[in-house]
Amino acid sequence: MSAILAVLEQRDGKLRGVSFEALAAARLLADPSGTVDAVLIGPGGISTDGLAAHGADRVFVIADDRLRLYQASAYAEAVAERAKAGAYSAVVLAATAQGRDLGPRIAARLGVPLLADVTALALDQGVVATRPVYSGKALSRTRVTAPSCVVSVRPNVFAAVASAKAGTVTPVPAPADPGRAKTTQVKAPERTALDVAEAAIVVAGGRGLKEPANFKLLEDLAAAFGNAAVGASRAVVDAGWRSHADQVGQTGKTVSPSLYFAIGISGAVQHLAGMRTAKVIVAINRDKDAPIFKVADYGIVGDLFEIVPRLTEEIKKLRGA
Amino acid sequence: MKIAVCVKRVPDTETRIKIGVDGKSIDEAGVKFILNPYDEFAVEEALRLKEKAGNGEVVVYALGSDASQETIRTTLAMGADRGVLLKTDTPSADPLPAARALAAELKSGAYDLILFGKFAIDDYHQAVGPMVAELLDLPCVTAIGHLEVNGGSAVAEREVEGGIEVVELSLPAVLSADKGLNEPRYPALKGIMAAKKKPLEVKAVTLDAGGVTLLELALPPARKEGRIVGEGPDAVTALIQALRSEAKAI
Numbered sequence: 001m002s003a004i005l006a007v008l009e010q011r012d013g014k015l016r017g018v019s020f021e022a023l024a025a026a027r028l029l030a031d032p033s034g035t036v037d038a039v040l041i042g043p044g045g046i047s048t049d050g051l052a053a054h055g056a057d058r059v060f061v062i063a064d065d066r067l068r069l070y071q072a073s074a075y076a077e078a079v080a081e082r083a084k085a086g087a088y089s090a091v092v093l094a095a096t097a098q099g100r101d102l103g104p105r106i107a108a109r110l111g112v113p114l115l116a117d118v119t120a121l122a123l124d125q126g127v128v129a130t131r132p133v134y135s136g137k138a139l140s141r142t143r144v145t146a147p148s149c150v151v152s153v154r155p156n157v158f159a160a161v162a163s164a165k166a167g168t169v170t171p172v173p174a175p176a177d178p179g180r181a182k183t184t185q186v187k188a189p190e191r192t193a194l195d196v197a198e199a200a201i202v203v204a205g206g207r208g209l210k211e212p213a214n215f216k217l218l219e220d221l222a223a224a225f226g227n228a229a230v231g232a233s234r235a236v237v238d239a240g241w242r243s244h245a246d247q248v249g250q251t252g253k254t255v256s257p258s259l260y261f262a263i264g265i266s267g268a269v270q271h272l273a274g275m276r277t278a279k280v281i282v283a284i285n286r287d288k289d290a291p292i293f294k295v296a297d298y299g300i301v302g303d304l305f306e307i308v309p310r311l312t313e314e315i316k317k318l319r320g321a
Numbered sequence: 322m323k324i325a326v327c328v329k330r331v332p333d334t335e336t337r338i339k340i341g342v343d344g345k346s347i348d349e350a351g352v353k354f355i356l357n358p359y360d361e362f363a364v365e366e367a368l369r370l371k372e373k374a375g376n377g378e379v380v381v382y383a384l385g386s387d388a389s390q391e392t393i394r395t396t397l398a399m400g401a402d403r404g405v406l407l408k409t410d411t412p413s414a415d416p417l418p419a420a421r422a423l424a425a426e427l428k429s430g431a432y433d434l435i436l437f438g439k440f441a442i443d444d445y446h447q448a449v450g451p452m453v454a455e456l457l458d459l460p461c462v463t464a465i466g467h468l469e470v471n472g473g474s475a476v477a478e479r480e481v482e483g484g485i486e487v488v489e490l491s492l493p494a495v496l497s498a499d500k501g502l503n504e505p506r507y508p509a510l511k512g513i514m515a516a517k518k519k520p521l522e523v524k525a526v527t528l529d530a531g532g533v534t535l536l537e538l539a540l541p542p543a544r545k546e547g548r549i550v551g552e553g554p555d556a557v558t559a560l561i562q563a564l565r566s567e568a569k570a571i
């Protein structure tokens with residue numbers, strides 16, 4: 001019989017998919033008899049559609065146009081206030097750029113432990129969390145001994161679940177003063193492409209692509225899938241072929257898509273750190289001894305310049321059918 | 322400009338991780354330790370800000386065992402002025418106790434800026450910087466890839482999904498450094514020699530117990546044996562087949 005607080009995330013007033021994942025993880029910790037409350041911070045008029053269907057018993061909405069962008073200190077204060085009021089046994093958020101910033105602030109305000117970037121959760125004499133450490137080369141399993149904790153869950157790991165609940169909505173007044181650090185804008189990238197950390201399918205390329213223009217091959221493949229993003233190894237990001245926003249790996253993003261293509265990527269440990277929790281990994285490489293084949297579920301040995309266009313054709317056919 | 326930088330000693334990224342006999346720590350035999358790569362960006366930024374201001378001090382803090390002195394010396398060789406080791410041999414699986422110990426030490430330092438790395442590549446908490454900021458009630462921007470400081474205020478940029486957040490803040494403040502903030506310098510021989518004579522204070526600290534117990538540290542389950550479906554473009558058919566009927570991924 002515990003109560004859990006899920007922190008939802010919005011962008012431009014729309015709920016992000018990870019919000020439902022946070023709810024799913026919260027539901028897991030609440031066990032069937034417990035309650036899951038949600039807190040949603042965003043601009044005036046923000047919609048709470050879908051939250052009841054995804055398991056929220058109560059939704060606390062803090063809506064103010066000054067909170068349209070992520071304002072760290074106002075958001076942290078709002079969540080911490082709600083957490084204190086509800087005496088929750090856990091506060092759950094998604095380990096996105098926002099969640100990774102917000103989680104530790106809430107934990108420090110509440111004086112409770114933080115379990116960051118968690119990939120598995122269980123209830124066993126308290127919250128037991130599994131999280132990748134040492135660049136994903138080890139997994140740490142910890143049990144919370146404090147009465148409460150803050151948990152951030154790795155995106156794409158906890159699947160959203162349908163679970164109809166009351167979903168009563170309570171507006172809460174906003175602590176909208178951004179304080180001494182104010183987000184003034186979010187500079188949009190030139191492209192409006194899907195982010196690698198959020199995409200269900202990632203098509204990643206490395207030095208094997210030979211030159212930047214050849215990434216067109218991967219963009220075509222991603223477009224054929226429709227729900228794919230193009231990722232990159234550090235080698236090609238450092239060479240200036242791709243933006244750092246696309247980099248997968250230890251010094252780039254951590255991704256857990258349902259399908260990951262490593263194309264012309266050798267599979268260095270630092271690259272693996274960012275993608276080894278992908279559900280299915282496909283490697284295309286002309287070197288049959290490339291380390292990437294050790295983690296790949298499926299591999300094709302050969303010249304990517306011949307293989308990728310064929311793959312794109314086949315995917316187009318499938319999707320068209 | 323008075324700047325503090327918090328740095329951590331971590332295993333090199335190339336290290337093969339072996340789990341120790343206790344099942345709760347790594348086997349350190351043969352492991353090479355380095356200055357956390359993200360902390361290198363923080364140290365570099367501090368040095369550049371001090372150089373630009375034309376005066377000031379860069380003080381480096383590390384919390385850890387005696388071995389962290391070597392890590393501090395590396396930053397002194399890069400150009401930091403002095404170091405402080407908060408000595409403890411009992412690490413915590415909860416980042417808050419470390420943040421509390423660092424905050425208690427930094428509190429009276431009258432720093433204009435306190436810099437951290439975005440995360441430590443061993444524990445991946447991405448937490449100690451913003452926790453210290455909260456404990457000291459200072460404005461904080463994490464994972465910054467760009468920074469401009471003008472007197473008592475600054476503009477920082479951080480990469481988020483689908484864009485770059487621009488944050489205006491006032492000093493004193495806490496920042497954590499992402500890759501791309503700068504290109505860290507290598508310590509020159511002269512720096513290495515000078516570092517030996519720079520002050521390095523050692524203070525014993527006791528961490529509070531924190532709120533989590535480490536149950537186990539384990540290697541990730543091996544991914545189930547994969548297979549090469551074929552060679553060349555003709556293997557695409559077999560791949561699609563496998564992805565559809567076997568993996569149900571498309």
Ligand SMILES: Cc1cc2nc3c(=O)[nH]c(=O)nc-3n(C[C@H](O)[C@H](O)[C@H](O)COP(=O)(O)OP(=O)(O)OC[C@H]3O[C@@H](n4cnc5c(N)ncnc54)[C@H](O)[C@@H]3O)c2cc1C
Pocket residue numbers: 205206207208209232233234235236247248249250251252253263264265266267268269270271274284285286287290302303304305334358
């Ligand atoms: C501290 C640190 C952090 C790092 N962080 C990251 C990180 O976040 N992400 C990351 O990716 N790396 C990271 N690295 C770098 C990493 O060690 C590797 O150098 C990098 O991943 C290599 O990139 P690559 O696979 O694209 O290039 P390469 O290693 O050069 O591999 C290219 C591959 O393409 C194949 N190939 C060539 N031509 C063809 C063709 N025509 N058809 C098919 N295959 C072909 C080759 O066989 C080869 O396997 C980091 C390194 C360090 C030290």
Ligand SMILES: Nc1ncnc2c1ncn2[C@@H]1O[C@H](COP(=O)(O)O)[C@@H](O)[C@H]1O
Pocket residue numbers: 327328329357359360382383384385416419436437438439440441442444445446447448449450
């Ligand atoms: N033991 C430590 N001593 C000094 N600084 C630390 C320590 N642990 C973490 N930090 C700092 O906090 C940052 C984030 O670490 P973490 O929250 O552990 O991922 C690191 O990049 C360091 O700047």
